[in-house]
Amino acid sequence: MINRKILNFALVFFLVAPMVSTQVTRPEQYLGFKVGTEKKLADMFQIIEYFQMLDKQSGRIAVQEVGKTTEGNPFIVAIITSEENQKNLAKYRKYQQLLADPRKISDDEAKKIIAEGKAVVMVNCSIHASEIGANQMSMELAYDLATKNDPLTEEILDNVILLLTPMHNPDGIQMVVDWYKKNVGTEYEGGRMPWLYQKYVGHDNNRDWYMFTQVETKLTLMVHNAWHPQIIVDMHQMGSRGARLFVPPFVDPYEPNIDPILRQEVAMMGTFMASELTAQGKGGVIHSSRYDAWTPARAYHHYHGGIRILTEAASAKVATPITVKYEDLSADVKEPSVKMPLPWMGGQWSLRDIVDYDYAAAKAVLTNAARLRENWLQNFYTVHKKAVTRSESPYAFIIPFNQRDLSTAVKMLNVLKLGAVEIHKASESLVVNGYEYPAGSFIVYMAQPYGGFAKTLLEKQVYPEIRETPGGPLKTPYDVVGHTLPLLLGVDVVQADKPFQVDAVLLDEIIKPKGKFETVESAYGYAWGHATNDDIIALNRLIEKEYTVFWTAEKFEANGKTYPEGTMIVKNRDGLLHDMESITQKLWVHFDGLWAEPKVKTYALKEPRVGLYKSWTASMDEGWTRWVLEQYEIPFKSVFDKEIRRGDLNEIFDVIVIPDLRESAIIRGVPETAVPAEYAGGIGEVGLKNLNEFVKKGGTVITLNGGADFAIKNLHLAVENSVDGLDRKDFFIPGSILKALNDTSHPIAYGYERGAALFYRRSPAFTVHEGRSVVRYPTETLLSGWITGDKHLINKTAIVDVPYGKGKVILIGFPVVYRGQSHGTFRYLFNAIYYGPAKLVE
Numbered sequence: 001m002i003n004r005k006i007l008n009f010a011l012v013f014f015l016v017a018p019m020v021s022t023q024v025t026r027p028e029q030y031l032g033f034k035v036g037t038e039k040k041l042a043d044m045f046q047i048i049e050y051f052q053m054l055d056k057q058s059g060r061i062a063v064q065e066v067g068k069t070t071e072g073n074p075f076i077v078a079i080i081t082s083e084e085n086q087k088n089l090a091k092y093r094k095y096q097q098l099l100a101d102p103r104k105i106s107d108d109e110a111k112k113i114i115a116e117g118k119a120v121v122m123v124n125c126s127i128h129a130s131e132i133g134a135n136q137m138s139m140e141l142a143y144d145l146a147t148k149n150d151p152l153t154e155e156i157l158d159n160v161i162l163l164l165t166p167m168h169n170p171d172g173i174q175m176v177v178d179w180y181k182k183n184v185g186t187e188y189e190g191g192r193m194p195w196l197y198q199k200y201v202g203h204d205n206n207r208d209w210y211m212f213t214q215v216e217t218k219l220t221l222m223v224h225n226a227w228h229p230q231i232i233v234d235m236h237q238m239g240s241r242g243a244r245l246f247v248p249p250f251v252d253p254y255e256p257n258i259d260p261i262l263r264q265e266v267a268m269m270g271t272f273m274a275s276e277l278t279a280q281g282k283g284g285v286i287h288s289s290r291y292d293a294w295t296p297a298r299a300y301h302h303y304h305g306g307i308r309i310l311t312e313a314a315s316a317k318v319a320t321p322i323t324v325k326y327e328d329l330s331a332d333v334k335e336p337s338v339k340m341p342l343p344w345m346g347g348q349w350s351l352r353d354i355v356d357y358d359y360a361a362a363k364a365v366l367t368n369a370a371r372l373r374e375n376w377l378q379n380f381y382t383v384h385k386k387a388v389t390r391s392e393s394p395y396a397f398i399i400p401f402n403q404r405d406l407s408t409a410v411k412m413l414n415v416l417k418l419g420a421v422e423i424h425k426a427s428e429s430l431v432v433n434g435y436e437y438p439a440g441s442f443i444v445y446m447a448q449p450y451g452g453f454a455k456t457l458l459e460k461q462v463y464p465e466i467r468e469t470p471g472g473p474l475k476t477p478y479d480v481v482g483h484t485l486p487l488l489l490g491v492d493v494v495q496a497d498k499p500f501q502v503d504a505v506l507l508d509e510i511i512k513p514k515g516k517f518e519t520v521e522s523a524y525g526y527a528w529g530h531a532t533n534d535d536i537i538a539l540n541r542l543i544e545k546e547y548t549v550f551w552t553a554e555k556f557e558a559n560g561k562t563y564p565e566g567t568m569i570v571k572n573r574d575g576l577l578h579d580m581e582s583i584t585q586k587l588w589v590h591f592d593g594l595w596a597e598p599k600v601k602t603y604a605l606k607e608p609r610v611g612l613y614k615s616w617t618a619s620m621d622e623g624w625t626r627w628v629l630e631q632y633e634i635p636f637k638s639v640f641d642k643e644i645r646r647g648d649l650n651e652i653f654d655v656i657v658i659p660d661l662r663e664s665a666i667i668r669g670v671p672e673t674a675v676p677a678e679y680a681g682g683i684g685e686v687g688l689k690n691l692n693e694f695v696k697k698g699g700t701v702i703t704l705n706g707g708a709d710f711a712i713k714n715l716h717l718a719v720e721n722s723v724d725g726l727d728r729k730d731f732f733i734p735g736s737i738l739k740a741l742n743d744t745s746h747p748i749a750y751g752y753e754r755g756a757a758l759f760y761r762r763s764p765a766f767t768v769h770e771g772r773s774v775v776r777y778p779t780e781t782l783l784s785g786w787i788t789g790d791k792h793l794i795n796k797t798a799i800v801d802v803p804y805g806k807g808k809v810i811l812i813g814f815p816v817v818y819r820g821q822s823h824g825t826f827r828y829l830f831n832a833i834y835y836g837p838a839k840l841v842e
Contacts, residue, residue, distance in 0.1 A: 480735025
């Protein structure tokens with residue numbers, strides 16, 4: 001499916017030459033102010049309109065709308081190159097595709113392409129919308145490339161095709177600009193918004209580059225996978241008291257599947273940029289500092305033949321200048337060093353400074369790409385040639401067809417396919433590592449252009465031991481260190497180290513099989529499983545239509561087989577067969593007819609009235625939870641501080657979910673010195689009292705990850721966070737995947753097997769004095785990533801169900817919906833939501 005989309009996109013996007021006009025409007029002529037002017041910002045609509053104007057006025061620029069964003073706004077890309085190149089975009093794009101798959105051409109053909117082809121550079125601006133400088137700068141960069149005729153500009157235009165994404169997050173740009181303009185001249189000028197700058201995920205939109213959950217990520221892939229750029233520049237901003245601009249090289253560790261050629265090219269490009277800016281007298285440019293290249297969540301490009309160049313400019317207060325005294329600068333940037341030979345000595349720092357540094361960085365990249373055009377194309381071809389001819393272990397990964405959760409396995413395969421990975425399907429059974437797998441099983445061979453990307457996501461990570469000092473704590477990674485998709489999604493995958501023979505076909509698309517239902521005459525009802533997320537969607541749809549549905553609390557025998565605890569049963573009535581048929585058309589759900597009502601204890605289910613707590617301390621975990629609940633069709637309402645302070649919560653909600661937030665953010669919220677009064681404060685003592693009453697009267701509070709500390713302390717639970725306060729030298733898990741054990745007789749763990757995998761990051765671990773441990777840690781826990789001090793987790797609890805008055809408090813002590821990736825643990829949350837108001841029927 002994605003290939004057809006890219007093809008259609010290419011036809012309209014890359015074959016239409018722009019109209020030519022002799023007069024090109026300067027940004028300041030259109031905006032009424034110079035880009036970077038103090039307290040002045042162009043908004044999303046102005047930037048889009050300006051680029052559309054350039055499209056009409058310049059033969060060097062072609063602008064197209066790739067699609068619509070999450071909020072329905074245009075997502076645009078500008079292709080900038082010489083007028084002659086514009087006439088031949090289809091040819092150059094084809095060249096890129098051929099170099100990216102050397103199986104399709106000979107070395108002699110590659111030489112011809114390399115001699116004629118163009119270096120392709122993609123510049124992405126301001127994916128983090130509050131990091132506003134790059135998207136403002138994009139207008140000046142585009143104007144200069146459209147109008148200048150100096151030798152360097154002509155060299156760039158002749159040798160480079162620039163894919164410029166002026167706003168990588170258009171929705172967020174509009175939010176940030178609106179908030180800034182609203183508060184200019186007030187004490188809140190330049191302050192943070194009290195909500196996320198992307199509808200669901202905020203800052204995590206730059207952690208989505210292997211799961212591809214968000215619309216903007218997929219739109220970017222359409223451009224990237226159509227053009228296969230050699231160089232990708234992601235322009236960001238950082239804090240104000242360090243360097244003025246970070247450029248690569250990155251620090252160790254690199255993820256081991258990234259080709260060494262690309263690692264060296266990253267270093268070469270980064271130091272070239274640093275030397276260019278230093279030659280221009282721009283102080284404070286640093287490299288080889290802080291940022292590593294371990295996680296593919298930020299570096300899709302490194303696995304697709306291109307280099308990712310991260311720039312991080314020092315921030316101002318959006319468009320309001322700041323003054324940074326020399327003595328207030330970080331100690332590591334005050335003196336010359338190998339990483340930064342020309343320090344910045346302090347002073348005023350403004351949006352205009354950010355624009356200038358970002359412009360110089362982008363221009364340096366384009367200069368390098370133009371002058372080393374053939375080198376970039378040759379190395380690009382070489383990287384892909386190595387990928388398609390690789391012979392080292394592993395040979396392939398097998399995804400058996402007989403999966404416990406085939407629907408999620410298909411989801412994982414489609415994620416890989418979005419990342420341009422080739423998937424084969426076995427036409428016959430195959431034997432790997434001495435085991436036989438059925439026909440229909442999926443195969444991901446490693447000898448293919450993006451086999452390294454697949455390997456990165458399918459294998460277990462072993463994070464290298466890099467310590468801050470000998471015998472000291474582990475050096476803190478920039479992001480998480482475990483990203484094994486089969487573990488996160490709960491999919492069985494087999495690594496085949498040695499070659500094998502099997503008839504298999506390359507798949508153009510991967511379609512989830514339909515479910516099925518077995519009817520019986522005069523059925524009492526229909527039973528289905530509890531082991532997949534599709535099973536939960538089926539439950540949601542039946543509950544929404546007011547069917548009588550329950551979970552069995554005990555095993556039972558029927559239809560010649562044993563149904564486990566947690567089996568879901570819907571009572572028969574008119575219309576059920578039609579609704580089951582509708583469900584099984586799109587969901588991998590199997591309904592079995594039952595002649596009679598099972599004589600077992602059951603949990604009677606109702607549609608839970610769910611409130612998801614939404615603090616004005618903008619929470620990415622709240623956003624991800626909101627996104628997951630929407631994806632899996634669980635209705636909910638956002639509940640704000642004022643509603644909790646108002647009380648009478650039992651009249652509105654059965655369940656209140658508190659995301660991963662600090663206790664202070666929940667109780668005290670944001671101070672009035674930081675945001676206008678309507679967004680200030682938290683739930684306060686009154687809200688605490690109301691939550692207490694809510695649970696005592698029969699409500700359920702579910703806390704996620706760090707939100708547990710709030711409940712433990714303020715609802716006075718007989719539960720301890722056993723790892724609270726441990727020294728990082730003794731206990732440290734920098735975002736890893738751990739083994740856990742389920743009590744499968746508890747409703748929260750219904751549908752799970754005994755063993756499970758969960759993601760652990762900044763998480764508690766519980767010692768339970770009152771309540772029931774549902775999920776706990778065994779003696780050996782690490783599955784993927786890194787752990788220091790695993791002894792502190794032995795027999796500790798990850799999920800606990802605590803009775804409280806007539807209600808209950810459920811502490812889920814890990815990020816259960818982690819970045820929309822941990823599909824294998826979503827059902828803990830879904831089960832907890834339904835279990836909250838469920839009634840046990842003897």
